[in-house]
Amino acid sequence: MRDVRDVQMLGRTSDGRLVQRPLSGHLSVYLDFDMVMSVGHRITGCALAVGTIVLVWFLVALASGESAYASVSWFLRTPVGYFALFGWTAALWYHFCVGIRHLIWDTGRMYDLPSVHRSRGVILGATAGLTLLTWLIALL
Amino acid sequence: MPDPKGLKIETMRSTLSRARGLGAANTGVQEWWMQRLTSLALIPLTLWFVFSLVQLTGAPYAVVHAWAGTPIHATLLLALIAITFQHMRMGVQTIAEDYIHGTTVRLTLTLAVKAASLLLALAATIAVLKLAIAG
Numbered sequence: 001m002r003d004v005r006d007v008q009m010l011g012r013t014s015d016g017r018l019v020q021r022p023l024s025g026h027l028s029v030y031l032d033f034d035m036v037m038s039v040g041h042r043i044t045g046c047a048l049a050v051g052t053i054v055l056v057w058f059l060v061a062l063a064s065g066e067s068a069y070a071s072v073s074w075f076l077r078t079p080v081g082y083f084a085l086f087g088w089t090a091a092l093w094y095h096f097c098v099g100i101r102h103l104i105w106d107t108g109r110m111y112d113l114p115s116v117h118r119s120r121g122v123i124l125g126a127t128a129g130l131t132l133l134t135w136l137i138a139l140l
Numbered sequence: 141m142p143d144p145k146g147l148k149i150e151t152m153r154s155t156l157s158r159a160r161g162l163g164a165a166n167t168g169v170q171e172w173w174m175q176r177l178t179s180l181a182l183i184p185l186t187l188w189f190v191f192s193l194v195q196l197t198g199a200p201y202a203v204v205h206a207w208a209g210t211p212i213h214a215t216l217l218l219a220l221i222a223i224t225f226q227h228m229r230m231g232v233q234t235i236a237e238d239y240i241h242g243t244t245v246r247l248t249l250t251l252a253v254k255a256a257s258l259l260l261a262l263a264a265t266i267a268v269l270k271l272a273i274a275g
């Protein structure tokens with residue numbers, strides 16, 4: 001314990017051992033960038049859930065025939081469709097990258113703050129890079 | 141912490157309950173573990189799917205139709221659909237459990253998400269099966 005406030009973070013495991021529990025962020029006191037990135041993972045997850053409706057529409061239209069496919073094809077080429085597709089790719093790559101960091105965190109690695117700060121730059125860069133790359137290959 | 145009588149109670153859980161490892165909800169870490177497994181499986185599937193979509197951009201109907209109907213692509217599409225909707229259902233349910241404190245709203249939303257993900261997954265599966273089998 002380095003700070004007297006750490007005493008709030010004491011808890012017991014199911015075995016009865018004393019452990020230090022992680023403390024939830026106090027949103028009303030401060031909000032840092034890593035917290036925004038964390039909630040961003042959930043928001044992009046929800047956005048991707050909505051996006052699955054378009055995916056199902058696409059597959060069902062493809063199986064239904066040429067005229068049904070033409071309508072989904074038309075929708076995706078309207079400004080709204082392009083905006084949705086761009087948002088979908090950006091959300092997908094963000095969720096993808098943060099998800100991989102979550103899997104690394106689950107192994108107990110990269111949990112310290114310097115690693116978190118380093119990896120967030122990698123995540124934001126990779127998200128931008130993968131999104132741009134996807135659109136460059138698609139449009140060229 | 142030993143008490144003055146020398147009696148030491150460190151946990152209220154029985155040894156059997158600990159050995160079963162199922163916790164208070166009686167389902168253990170099944171849901172947590174499945175969330176990790178599905179995300180691991182979705183890494184290659186997502187890369188394959190986006191790569192395929194990017195290559196199919198602007199392709200005529202017949203080409204996209206033929207692509208989805210190939211056994212290997214239909215197999216991967218079915219895997220993508222099954223795992224995506226399971227991952228999605230668990231993710232949205234976790235968010236509902238974390239942020240919605242009213243039981244009625246939370247339960248309604250959870251059941252709606254379960255129903256929606258099941259129906260969307262079934263619709264997509266039938267579409268891919270039709271493409272693969274009926275053409």
